[in-house]
Amino acid sequence: MTTETMEAPAVAAPTATPPHPLREFWGYFSANRGAVAGLFVIVGVVLIALLADVVAPHSPYITDTTIALKPPFWQEGGSIAYPLGTDPIGRDMLSRLIYGARLSLLIGIVVVMVSIVVGTILGLIAGYVRGVTEIAIMRLMDIILTLPSLLLAIVIVAILGPGLMNSMMAVALVILPHYVRLARAAVITEVSKDYVMAARVSGAGPLRLMFKEVLPNCTAPLIVQASLGISTAILDAAALGFLGLGAQPPSPEWGTMLADAREFVLRAWWVVTFPGLAILITVLAFNLLGDGLRDAFDPKLKRS
Amino acid sequence: MIRFILTRLSLLIPTFIGITLVAFFLIRLVPGDPIETMAGERGIDPARHEQLKKDFGFDQPLLVQYGIYISRVLQGDLGKSIVTRESVLTEFQSLFPATVELGVCAILFALLLGIPAGILAATRRNSIFDHGVMGLSLTGYSMPIFWWGLILILLFSVQLGLTPVSGRIDVLYYIEPVTGFLLIDSLLSEDEGAFLSAFEHLILPTIVLGTVPLAVIARMTRSAMLEVLGEDYIRTAKAKGLSRFRVIALHALRNAMIPVVTVIGLQVGVLFTGAILTETIFSWPGIGKWLIEAIFRRDYPVLQGGLLLVGAIVMSVNLLVDLTYGLINPRIRHTR
Numbered sequence: 001m002t003t004e005t006m007e008a009p010a011v012a013a014p015t016a017t018p019p020h021p022l023r024e025f026w027g028y029f030s031a032n033r034g035a036v037a038g039l040f041v042i043v044g045v046v047l048i049a050l051l052a053d054v055v056a057p058h059s060p061y062i063t064d065t066t067i068a069l070k071p072p073f074w075q076e077g078g079s080i081a082y083p084l085g086t087d088p089i090g091r092d093m094l095s096r097l098i099y100g101a102r103l104s105l106l107i108g109i110v111v112v113m114v115s116i117v118v119g120t121i122l123g124l125i126a127g128y129v130r131g132v133t134e135i136a137i138m139r140l141m142d143i144i145l146t147l148p149s150l151l152l153a154i155v156i157v158a159i160l161g162p163g164l165m166n167s168m169m170a171v172a173l174v175i176l177p178h179y180v181r182l183a184r185a186a187v188i189t190e191v192s193k194d195y196v197m198a199a200r201v202s203g204a205g206p207l208r209l210m211f212k213e214v215l216p217n218c219t220a221p222l223i224v225q226a227s228l229g230i231s232t233a234i235l236d237a238a239a240l241g242f243l244g245l246g247a248q249p250p251s252p253e254w255g256t257m258l259a260d261a262r263e264f265v266l267r268a269w270w271v272v273t274f275p276g277l278a279i280l281i282t283v284l285a286f287n288l289l290g291d292g293l294r295d296a297f298d299p300k301l302k303r304s
Numbered sequence: 305m306i307r308f309i310l311t312r313l314s315l316l317i318p319t320f321i322g323i324t325l326v327a328f329f330l331i332r333l334v335p336g337d338p339i340e341t342m343a344g345e346r347g348i349d350p351a352r353h354e355q356l357k358k359d360f361g362f363d364q365p366l367l368v369q370y371g372i373y374i375s376r377v378l379q380g381d382l383g384k385s386i387v388t389r390e391s392v393l394t395e396f397q398s399l400f401p402a403t404v405e406l407g408v409c410a411i412l413f414a415l416l417l418g419i420p421a422g423i424l425a426a427t428r429r430n431s432i433f434d435h436g437v438m439g440l441s442l443t444g445y446s447m448p449i450f451w452w453g454l455i456l457i458l459l460f461s462v463q464l465g466l467t468p469v470s471g472r473i474d475v476l477y478y479i480e481p482v483t484g485f486l487l488i489d490s491l492l493s494e495d496e497g498a499f500l501s502a503f504e505h506l507i508l509p510t511i512v513l514g515t516v517p518l519a520v521i522a523r524m525t526r527s528a529m530l531e532v533l534g535e536d537y538i539r540t541a542k543a544k545g546l547s548r549f550r551v552i553a554l555h556a557l558r559n560a561m562i563p564v565v566t567v568i569g570l571q572v573g574v575l576f577t578g579a580i581l582t583e584t585i586f587s588w589p590g591i592g593k594w595l596i597e598a599i600f601r602r603d604y605p606v607l608q609g610g611l612l613l614v615g616a617i618v619m620s621v622n623l624l625v626d627l628t629y630g631l632i633n634p635r636i637r638h639t640r
């Protein structure tokens with residue numbers, strides 16, 4: 001009798017342990033079919049971008065005017081050698097789109113990384129130091145938020161000069177306030193909690209408190225915002241490319257490709273349709289992923 | 305309430321000063337000095353350079369220059385365009401109605417489709433219709449609108465020949481500007497053809513500019529509706545035996561609209577961003593196209609003035625939204 005009662009909790013204990021956090025997270029995440037679809041698309045785009053040299057049938061740069069403006073293969077005059085047709089100076093559309101995936105992902109990831117690092121540091125400082133520093137940082141962010149994002153980006157590029165690097169910096173600055181605000185808000189809630197007090201009592205310095213104690217507990221909203229931020233970054237950088245202020249031709253950046261194709265809208269639908277479709281699908285995938293991540297991390301977390 | 309207005313106003317002043325600083329330093333961050341920039345590639349001889357520097361006050365300390373700039377701005381003097389030699393403010397005033405006309409139409413389009421779609425999606429939660437609306441709205445939110453515009457031109461103007469490709473009105477018509485809004489002006493001129501032409505020219509740009517706000521409004525209406533529909537007073541209304549339509553249209557909608565109104569206000573900045581792209585695609589003679597052209601002509605006074613004016617307008621609209629919100633919802637005005 002006594003042995004049985006002693007054994008009972010020992011048997012029940014393993015089933016009572018909560019599932020591994022990652023498993024639990026995947027459970028929530030995979031329930032959202034849109035998010036899973038978004039994840040698949042993103043994995044696909046990443047693979048295409050990494051394997052561009054292998055997958056692309058042609059060079060994205062070599063021009064051949066004898067095959068200019070060939071339609072996609074299913075239309076009359078098209079050939080399977082150029083599945084999505086060719087552009088006005090005879091470059092293969094598919095190959096340019098594939099190499100364009102590299103640029104768009106690079107833009108999205110670099111821009112968000114820069115914004116997150118700078119934004120988190122500024123937000124941590126604002127939320128931790130408070131006082132005049134906080135006011136100065138937050139007022140500056142308000143100014144950036146007040147000005148229409150694309151207008152500000154355009155003005156920055158107009159000062160620095162057009163180009164891929166400058167347009168990336170401009171977009172990074174424009175989306176910065178979101179991360180600063182998130183990080184600051186998270187820090188302010190966290191700092192008043194007991195574990196921070198405990199760490200402080202045990203002698204942790206401000207830097208350790210900021211980065212080792214508080215920061216790891218603020219990551220969830222930042223990750224969600226990062227996923228949504230990548231889509232904004234890709235979209236804004238493509239818009240700058242379209243206006244002729246971003247990546248410069250002959251770069252196969254999707255927005256720049258659209259700018260080149262604009263005058264052919266009446267004659268060749270394919271040079272206009274495919275680059276935009278590529279932007280839409282990629283951006284949509286990151287938005288779906290962001291929505292899914294938000295629901296999975298915290299169903300109550302609202303979009304900021 | 306007065307206290308609430310004053311705090312909001314006091315928050316605005318540093319932001320406005322910040323925007324003037326951004327606009328002021330903009331022209332000074334351009335590599336080379338402003339005189340060289342204005343002279344362009346032709347170059348300028350040193351004596352004239354010195355003279356111009358003095359004339360424009362560029363030899364003064366920065367702080368003094370900024371002081372002069374601010375006092376001019378406050379008197380409504382935003383400088384002159386390098387290209388047209390017109391006052392920036394005058395140019396802005398003559399082009400602004402075109403942008404406003406487009407923006408108002410886009411918001412109306414977004415509201416007329418977005419609110420009913422959001423309500424229906426909320427009342428039929430998890431139905432095919434709901435999933436469809438949510439899917440479309442996320443697609444609209446992800447839309448590169450500069451491409452969307454080209455695709456609509458391809459479909460409606462090129463393939464079907466239904467709508468004009470660019471401009472505000474057919475060149476056949478000349479309408480005396482009274483209000484600056486062509487739809488109203490052409491009605492006033494009693495020229496039916498002109499009104500129809502102006503209307504046709506508005507259709508595609510309105511759809512393109514309205515797409516992102518439409519997506520945001522539909523999503524927001526749905527989630528606000530869902531929240532309100534779960535409240536006790538809705539159950540009470542249902543229990544009283546009110547019709548489903550009455551409960552939704554009169555009881556739920558009124559409260560669900562509060563967050564939606566805020567979102568509409570916040571769309572003003574988004575609209576300006578969209579207007580820059582939409583006006584470029586459709587050659588719409590408004591502020592967005594003007595600013596983009598200014599960049600390519602290196603017309604820095606226009607850029608500087610435009611930035612300041614657009615910033616001031618967005619700021620005022622945001623303030624207005626904030627105040628209305630405080631007026632509708634007492635909880636907001638007492639929290640701060």
